[in-house]
Amino acid sequence: MAQLAMLIDTSRCLGCQACVIACKAGRELLPGERWIEIREVVWGRFPELRGAFVPHRCLHCTDAACVAVCPTRALYKQDGFTLVDFERCSGCGYCVEVCPFGVPRIVDGRVSKCASCIDLVRSGREPWCVQTCPAGALQCGPREEILAEARARVAALRDRYPDAQIYGETQMGGLGAILILTAPPEVLGLPAQPKAPPLALWKGGVQPLSLGALALSLLTSGIAFFIARRRHLEERQTGAGNNGSVSQPREAQRG
């Protein structure tokens, strides 16, 4: 399947949160568990105000820090989305630490975040959130088509919102959720250039090294053991060594 993406058009979102509940229902989420949150952002001073509804949900980074750090490979990339194998999740919470958007949570001992409804998409349907959105603010489809649609929409919005822009084309290697914003990302509480924190580097760089180090230490301790054992055996043969004071009487008794 081609790379897929979601389109989230904040110029259309009316903040009704139908997506929040549709997701909760369709995915049978636990009490307290939600994969979508809608944040209301208002700026300016009375009466010169502006506002927008901004989604807080997994944006499906191409260079996904959560996938990089996941020790059990419960998080993985497929068709542009960041999927979850819940059976494999150990609930370690590394993904919670490294997500540049602060999205994943641990609920009931396992990761909780959008797992993309990819099987619905594969069967020709839409994710629950997309399907229900009354405002038509959500779409799901091949990433190139979604990007083209987003560009067209932004062009049409420029008159109304001079700062209208696409978010997610390049961030984190390109997001699997393309956002249409009516104001610069920083104003809406989104990082203009999101970065994975050093922990991801640690997982991407240091952890492989540390795996090497672990292997090395296992190797050296193996060698050390081998050497020690050889020495031990040699000592037994010569009747000398640290154990001598204990073993000698026994041997004497046996003898």
Added chain:
Amino acid sequence: MTLTRREFLQRLGAFTGVWAGLSRVGEPVLGFLRTRSIRWPWYRGDEVRVTYNYCDMCMWRCGMLVYTVNGRVVKVEGNPKDPKSRGRLCGRGQAAVAHLYDPDRLRRPLIRTGERGTWSFREVTWEEALDRAAEALARLRDQYGPESVAWFAHTTGDFWFGDYLPLAFGSPNVGKPATGLCLTPREIAAQITFGRGFGGHEPVDWENTRYIVLIGNHIGENAHNTVMQDFARALARGAKLVVVDPRYSTAAMKAHRWLPIKPGTDTALLLAWMNVLITEGLYDREYIEKYTVGFERLAEHIRPFTPEWAAPITEIPAEVIREVAREMAVHRPRAVVPPGRHVVWYGNDTQRMRALCILNVLLGNYGRPGGFYIPRAPALDPYPHPPFPVEVAAGGCGAAAAGLKIPDTPGHPPRADGVGSKFATGPVVIQELIEPMITGQPFPIRGLVVYGVNLFHSIPNVPRTVEALKRLEFVLAIDVLPQEHLAWADIILPEATFLERYDELWVASHRTPYVALREPAVEPLPDTRPGWWIARELGLRLGLADYFSWSDIEEYLNTRLGSVGLSLDRLREEGGVFIWSGKPYLEDYGEGETPFPTPSGKIEIYSEALARAGLDPLPKYEPAEEPPPGYFRLLYGRHPLHTFGKTQNNPWLAEVYPENEVWINEEAAAALGLKSGDRVFLENQDGVRSGPVRVRATPRIRKDAVYLVHGFGHRGSRLSRAEGRGASDNMLITRYRLDPISGGAGMRVNFVRVIREA
């Protein structure tokens, strides 16, 4: 001493309270609470059963598909064939499953054992509850006449208890909150002007409009699915939006212009807009000549109401008023001022809505693309029944356009709401039926049947309602959840939710007339019963068998559908709805055929009928009372995840929005030493308090008003999630101003001060 299990449970119920403990809620509820109990993904495989419904999570009635797996409803979805949902649902609709499996649901018929208001009940059989209820109603009817029993009903199932049974019983005193507490002034204004109400689904031609002016109209917070869809699309197509509101609402966030009007001055703004359109010659002259009467008198009337006159009143600059009027004119007839909902604000609301109607007429948009379409209703016959002893007077949300005839005709039992004396005309207004319960004027109401109306969260002046409940001889409540007013009932009958029952058909007046089906997805949770069954069982016990001659509900529905060549099976084959074509525009009406059934057959700008009744034939501006020093005007409205006082206990909705906040202008809050998150009480001009509630200090509201989301602050209920959360606007609305034309209860006339929680 030995007890049977039944006796034990009865005593346990009486001892511990009346709602079921977790051990008794049954497998579907436990399954819902556990979630993930069904093999994932649940929607794969053959075991998914699809049934049709129309949503009851608000009264908008969006068509639904209901997915059931192994006897448990898992998900609902918009029915793609339905003209209202078009395959989509709002958050409340999506949470229907959590309503069905709410562990707090009423599950057994109950009879009161202690004082009213103390939740003292014992569980009884349906047989006993129905017998006792029918006995009490029959006694009141025989002793005092059928008009001595009032019937209050709401929700999309209100046909049985708000229309059919009370009419068969013979009481005209049927109140629905949708009238005097919501739409009545608007419907009457439209009736006077166009000869037809706007109807429950505002017929705005969103598809073609280019310029939208919203006045106190909270699209997005008021989450009517179809309207959100149409509104978002209209904006995406580039329609311009002006929002007039004291609060920077969701809709204002989308607006090209936000006009933070001084509360209570909307009519002045509407008059000034008319002034500009007329004095600058910008109105639709041809339309006015062809379709209206009384324009000259209007032109004379509005002469003094210039933008300069309106500016200091509304606190909107004259130049802005003028510019908006000119922009409207540029876009006419594809410019529209939608009528909004819940229009009962200041007690002169019919005149304000008349002004709104006439402004639209000047834009030449009624019956024209981009303005208002003309809706039509399908022509289904009722199930054959003997004539009712009284005429339909209840009105209601879907049926508010049904006409204004006052049914005080000789030989009919009278209405007790003061129509003809307290106010001029219109359907029964629910809040005026409380007074006769206390004073006995114009005649006593001694019994009350209340179906799906939370008496303490919908009817203003709660202390008065409590007083009335103390005096009534008999109170019967039919409901799904243990709302607080149920504590005051003598008998409680637990109804099945809309997902568990057949119901009356939804016969929709619409751009495209249609009929929609509600059928059960699952069996009702024990021991609940469908409304139609309860109404029929009561009817049979009241000697009204002739009105319930159908063998079962399917036969009833098939007979009604048969009158237009349909059947239940056919309706299912069609996908749960059947749609006819409409006549939306004036051009669809031939010569000699008028879409305006007014006395003149034209749009009545000047109303002879109002003049004859001694009322203003053209709308005037009346100033509203100002808040006293130290007080704010109390405004209230909606949250997209909640409906009235009905959904605060819904497990999913309560999780996302568990309690309301009081919005206070950030500078006004700072002056009081308050910041967001502080807990305060609100106290109104009569010393009534509600809260505690958290402060939301925000630039999004004027300094002279505070705002609450309606429906919170449940106190005295047995709703485990909603009880004690937030503040109740309705508790603080101890007074209202009655609209002299329609009897609407203007409720934005209450003032509150903010008191920090000690």
